Amino acid sequence: MYKFFDREKLKYCYQCGRCSSGCDINRLDISFQPHRLLHLISMGAIDKVLKSDTIWKCTTCFTCSERCPQGIKVTEILWTARAMAVKSNYIPELLITQKDILLRTGRLIPMDNKKREKSGLTAIQEEPSVVDRIFEIAEKEK
């Protein structure tokens, strides 16, 4: 699978916790700590991260990435961890539904052309085949 982060770079994380202290999800739910997740990943305990529902609490707001003094792409790492969780079959209900809609319609939200025309907007055709083929091609990337 293609990964958009470099495990090597994680060793520059000195666990200062600045990512967590600026995170609004951490403020609302103390069990969510991005710096802890990174620690687990760099220690090789990634399966623990993938199994937990914690990574699905991140809003992908990028505040942590912008704050990290070491330039670590925290959000990108957590986001990639989700895709890795999905590959390891830890899939939230929502994603099953979303993938199904994407494959059926080519979009995240099915088109409603009646509503569009009522508002004077032109119809848009759904194009599902592209998504299907892209998933197929990506599936072969190890």
Place this chain on the structure above:
Amino acid sequence: MRYAFYLGCATPVKALKYEISTRNLAKILGIELVDIPEFGCCGFPVKSMDSFAALLMAARNLAIAEEKGMDIIGVCTGCMAILSEAREYLEDEKLRGKVNGKLKAIGVKEYTGRVKIKHFARFLYEDYRLDRIRDKIVTPLASLEFGIHYGCHYMKPTHAHGHFDDPSRPFTLDDIISVTGARPINYPNKNLCCGLTIMGTAEDLSFRLAAEKLECLSNKGVDAMVVACPSCCIAYENNQRLAGKRAGKEFNLPVLYFTQVIGLAMGLSEKELGFELNRIKVDRLAEKLIP
């Protein structure tokens, strides 16, 4: 001024007032937004399923725009962030070569890295320029006060967006709205995320995030919240009652798209700005504008 109009998945279904007001605003500003039927999903939702598939989806859109010889203008902050990130990843020649090989297999010409991607607001700020907007104001909104919500992906990740705005003290939308004569206020949780991305996986946290900002702006007594993304609008407008319920509050805060605000100051009609589609009624606002 011709641009490939990237509508995305949410706007043409869930944010018709945004689409309508954007199209009509562009028209009177003389900006040609060209519809590209071949555009597909930007890859945002797919990034949580398969990182490479997400990149291919974004790259496909960039390649299509490039083939048409147009830069991209969009209205969804999520789409703009994902496409801009892809653009940045594809600066790497090796990765671009690999991606182009796959694009060929789905019948798309190669992407060479030339397409620029801008949110419509950023485009107005950087390319169209505010003085030209000012020239077209016919109904100054001097009596109105707004709380602007930028949306995280509007300017973050900053490296992908070319550092055009400052995430800790964002200013571009404030400056644009100020041109209409309205007053954008500063408020404590201005940089808070709308939370919509986790609505399906951590619902309670999502509602709590939305409620915090709704409560803050309600207490400040602003005339409306102003947004620049369909997702943020769903979080704050469509879900306003639900978010309030969780917080034990009842909110009644109108939510406007920045395009509706500028259009209003330029004398566009309610219909041209899609105001009848606003769920939280804006009558209060209209009353203030009629002397």
